[in-house]
Amino acid sequence: MKKLLLNKYFYVGFGFLLWMIFADQESLIVQYKLSNDIKTLEKQKKFYLEEIEKNQNSLNILNNDTTSLEKFARENYYMKKDNEEVFVVIEEKE
Secondary structure, eight states: OHHHHHOHHHHHHHHHHHIIIIISTTOHHHHHHHHHHHHHHHHHHHHHHHHHHHHHHHHHHHHHOHHHHHHHHHHHHOOOOTTOOOOOOOOOOO
């Protein structure tokens, strides 16, 4: 143990190790944070790709099916035909 503490290579190696863990621009801490950021971004990418696919399917259905388009317009934009009346019922929360 005494030989290890008197060895200059031990101090240089230990200093290098500390430098690589904490102080360097490419330190292990920075690499860990970047890895977590990449994982988060990949999850977001997967979510948005799934949302794009859902929206494309919905758009395809609305473009090709007039009854679905009419239902969508009635439910979301409260559209009606000329000879109809629309009543919107809002339930009060207690």
